[in-house]
Amino acid sequence: MSLAPIFDILLITALLLVSWRLLGNSDLFQAAVLFISFGLFLSLAWVRLQAPDIALAEAAVGAGLTGALLFATLKIVEPKQGRSKNGAQPKSCRLDRAAECPGRMHYILASIFVLGLAGLLLTAVFSLPDTANGLAGLTSGFLAQSGVEHPVTAVLLNFRLYDTWLELGVLLLALLGVLGTRDRLGPQNVTAAQPPNPVLSWLVRGLAPFMLLATVYLLWLGDHAPGGAFQAGVVLAATLVLLWLAGLGSVVRMPRHAWLFSLVAGFSAMLVLALCTTLAPDAVALAYPQSWAKALILLLESVATISIGVILASLTVLVLAGEGEANGAGAAETDGKNGM
Amino acid sequence: MHILAVLLCLAGAFFFLAGTAGLLRFPDSPSRLHALTKADNLGLGLIVLALVVTSSSLAVALKVILVWLLALAASTSICFLLGQSMLRQDQRQDQ
Structure with missing residues (x-):
């Protein structure tokens, strides 16, 4: 057995x-x-x-x-949660008594919505065909023309390149949102909440070369095995965040032009490709010639890795630093009150 | 060779089990950290040894040993950092 x-x-x-x-x-x-x-x-x-x-x-x-x-x-x-705990403990409320439970309509509406969604999902699962290969056969059939040997990379970087393109756009939008709420133009000169620790610096100094090696390896691996731009980009982002936490050079010390360039590199590379392929005679947008496929995929993946790494690292650095800034603001507020 | 690897694996699993028991049963955070890092380093080391014994080539063996060394460095440093932040928290509460 x-x-x-x-x-x-x-x-x-x-x-x-x-x-x-x-x-x-x-x-x-x-x-x-x-x-x-x-x-x-x-x-x-x-x-x-x-x-x-x-x-x-x-x-x-x-x-x-x-x-x-x-x-x-x-x-x-x-901190806010702690304050509310000192006051009144949130009581469990019964949905059939309106007085005890002021927000009960929200709960009821939400549960109706969730039950409806669950019903839809169940019908979708039960209406699946018994034997389905999906698009697997189609993908493996055209794999030889894609320029790479790994079907997932072939789908992400060739057959459905626009998916990857739009995903990079979503990441950019998320970063813009965080920048908007932080009222900043970039992660430049953002400091970590804790002063850099010598042990952490030592560890990160030792680990960073291995992590960069893993980034390049994952990127290259995408050609014929599980790996590729997203996985490599996340490892790159983790390296950059660790470097920042250790007080070593990271996205916060990048020159502004280099930072902006890395952010948009992945998205704009595919935009340029889309433009070029549209202008070519009788071609579909984003459909590139088979002879260039391998080189183009490698180029797009490398550029996308840098973009994903820098965007995710900036996002994390800004959110992580937000705690320090929020605490700092809170401290300043209480100081002001004490002064009065 | 095979028997040796199985024995090493079992010994490693025992240390993981002991570390987990310590993590669950010890009363305060420093002794929990102690149980976790010590036991896991040794457990991982024994399992890595078992993999080295059964590995097909020198390159694979060296890679596995490298993984163990990196895990050692990381877990030791993280243990120190956690301990330090616990100490800071205690000092803040005392004030």
Whole structure:
């Protein structure tokens, strides 16, 4: 008997248990920790489903980067939460009594919406055809023409390049949103909440070369195995954030022009490609000649990796630094009150 | 060779188990950290040794050892950083 079914059952149980505890937890810190472990279990599930590309992305983005962003947000939210705890404990309220539960209409509306969505999802699952290969056959059929040997990279960088293009646009928009709320033009001269620690600097100095090596390796691996621009970009972003935390040169010390250029490089490279391919006689936009495919994919992936890395690192640095700025502002406020 | 690898793996798993038990059962954060880092470093080291014994080539063996060294450096430093921030928090509460 093989051990695989037992492992699968344990994994599914763990996923359900963690998600139940995650949603039912009133302590936001515990919920954030549980979210990270949920992401790790989920990436294991992707590995079991033989989708290592998604597993890598889930572990890096879902568990790692989102976890860091959640903790940073928590640091800003938590002081307020502590204050409300000193006052009145939030009571559990019964939905059938209007007086006890002022916001009950929201709960009822939300539960109707969630139940409707669950119903739709269930009908979608049950109406799936019994035997479906999706587009897998089509992809492997055209794989030889794509310029790379790994089907996922072929889809992301050739067959459906516009998906990747728009994803880079979404990342840029997210960064613009964060810059807007922080009232800043960039992460330049943003300092970490804690002064750089010598042990951390030592560790990051040792790790950074290996992480850069891993970035290049993942990028190159995308040609024939799971890997590629997104995974490499996330590793690059993690390296840049660690360098910033250790007080070493990072996105905050980049010259403004270089920073702006790295941000838009990935998106604009594909924009230029789209323009060029549209202007060519009888060609479809973003459909490039087969003979150039390999070189173009490698170029686009390298540029996209730099963009993803710098955008995600700037995003994380700005959100992480937000806690320091918020605390600083809070301290200044209380000082002012004491002065009065 | 195979038996040796299995024994090393089991020994490593034992240290992981001991570390997890310590993490769950020890009363305060410093001793929990102690249980976690010490046991996991040794457990990982034994499992890495098992992988080295069964590895097919020198390159693979060296790569696995490199992974262990990086994990050692990272977990030691992170243990120190966590301990330091705990100390700072205690000092803040005392004030």
